[in-house]
Structures are given as C-alpha cells and as structure tokens.
Amino acid sequence: NAGVTQTPKFQVLKTGQSMTLQCAQDMNHNSMYWYRQDPGMGLRLIYYSASEGTTDKGEVPNGYNVSRLNKREFSLRLESAAPSQTSVYFCATRLEGITEQYFGPGTRLTVT
Amino acid sequence: AQSVAQPEDQVNVAEGNPLTVKCTYSVSGNPYLFWYVQYPNRGLQFLLKYITGDNLVKGSYGFEAEFNKSQTSFHLKKPSALVSDSALYFCAVRDRSAGNQFYFGTGTSLTVIP
Numbered sequence: 001n002a003g004v005t006q007t008p009k010f011q012v013l014k015t016g017q018s019m020t021l022q023c024a025q026d027m028n029h030n031s032m033y034w035y036r037q038d039p040g041m042g043l044r045l046i047y048y049s050a051s052e053g054t055t056d057k058g059e060v061p062n063g064y065n066v067s068r069l070n071k072r073e074f075s076l077r078l079e080s081a082a083p084s085q086t087s088v089y090f091c092a093t094r095l096e097g098i099t100e101q102y103f104g105p106g107t108r109l110t111v112t
Numbered sequence: 113a114q115s116v117a118q119p120e121d122q123v124n125v126a127e128g129n130p131l132t133v134k135c136t137y138s139v140s141g142n143p144y145l146f147w148y149v150q151y152p153n154r155g156l157q158f159l160l161k162y163i164t165g166d167n168l169v170k171g172s173y174g175f176e177a178e179f180n181k182s183q184t185s186f187h188l189k190k191p192s193a194l195v196s197d198s199a200l201y202f203c204a205v206r207d208r209s210a211g212n213q214f215y216f217g218t219g220t221s222l223t224v225i226p
Contacts (some may be wrong), residue, residue: 033214090156
C-alpha cells in the first residue's frame with residue numbers, strides 16, 4: 001500500500017519547456033488535489049478533482065492544466081514553463097465527506 | 113471568502129515546556145478545521161481535525177487543539193514539547209457549505225530547544 005506517489009521527485013526545466021507531473025493513489029479516494037508550496041505563502045490550490053472525469057480550478061490555475069483519466073491518477077501539466085512556476089508541488093487525496101487530505105512526498109521543480 | 117491566518121512565522125520553545133501554535137480562520141459558514149505537520153523534504157501529515165462537538169480535539173503524537181467559535185480560533189497545543197516536534201505546522205479550513213476546497217495558512221515553524 002504505497003498511499004500517494006508522485007513522479008518525478010526533482011525536475012529542472014528551461015523556460016518554455018513543457019512537462020507533466022504525475023500523481024497516483026491506491027487508497028480508492030474520490031477527490032484529488034494539486035497544490036504548490038512557496039516560502040511564506042503556505043499551500044495554494046492549483047486544481048482539484050472531486051471525482052473521475054471532473055476537474056475544477058483552484059486559487060492559482062493559470063499556466064497549468066490537469067487530467068483525471070481514472071480514479072487513481074491525476075496529472076498536472078505545464079505547457080510552457082516559466083520561472084514563476086519554480087516551486088514544490090504536492091498532490092493530495094481525500095475519500096469524501098468530512099475527511100482529511102493525504103499528501104504525496106512532493107515534486108521539487110526549478111525553472112531556469 | 114475563506115481564509116486562515118497563522119500570525120507567527122516562528123515559535124521557539126524549550127523541551128518539556130508547553131507549546132502553542134496559533135491559528136485563526138474566516139469562513140462564511142461553519143468550519144471544518146485541520147492541523148497538519150510537515151517535516152523537512154516531506155509531504156504534509158494529518159494531525160487532528162475539528163468537525164463538531166467537544167471544543168477540545170485530541171490528535172496524533174500528544175497534540176490537541178481547542179476550537180473557539182467566538183474568537184474564530186483553532187490553536188494547536190501540546191503539554192510538553194519534544195525536540196522531535198520541531199517541524200512546520202499548517203492550519204487548514206474547509207467551509208462546510210463551499211464544496212471540496214481547503215484553505216491553508218502560511219505555516220508556523222516550530223523549534224524545540226533541547
């Protein structure tokens with residue numbers, strides 16, 4: 001039982017390059033979330049998915065796209081990376097109702 | 113609008129002393145409140161939550177938190193701090209009537225001094 005896994009753990013991109021961050025869960029949770037964590041700003045929600053096939057924008061969606069193709073996987077895509085997207089990205093999942101979130105280990109992304 | 117404030121970026125406490133990490137919130141309805149801990153280079157781990165009922169909530173690793181509706185606060189407490197409690201602590205809120213979104217504070221770095 002791996003919980004929430006994220007790949008890659010680290011990535012360096014040049015401005016304008018694209019990449020996809022992957023998140024997978026084996027907890028059979030319904031909701032999945034993508035956050036970014038920046039110093040002094042806490043966690044900010046990028047996108048979330050309440051169930052398979054649905055996605056909604058969070059607080060900071062610009063420059064990102066997401067895909068929830070099945071219940072297990074929720075990917076985050078940067079089409080044209082910018083230095084402002086340098087951050088640590090966390091995926092989280094939640095069963096439903098009044099439950100808490102479970103977080104992955106994070107992906108540290110640097111855009112030069 | 114929903115928001116969470118953690119007024120202290122840094123809290124230092126001596127080992128064995130009680131600790132408090134402060135959190136205040138603002139939601140349009142009734143809140144669900146959460147505390148998470150983050151150790152270096154790790155994801156966030158759930159500590160405890162307030163849903164309803166008793167205002168004093170007990171959680172993992174000896175932590176507890178007190179919900180105060182009149183002061184809109186949810187402070188994290190522990191009677192006797194350990195060096196291993198040193199970490200980054202986040203308060204989060206979810207509005208019961210506003211769907212699936214959680215709002216996080218900016219975090220408080222706790223250092224327990226041996």
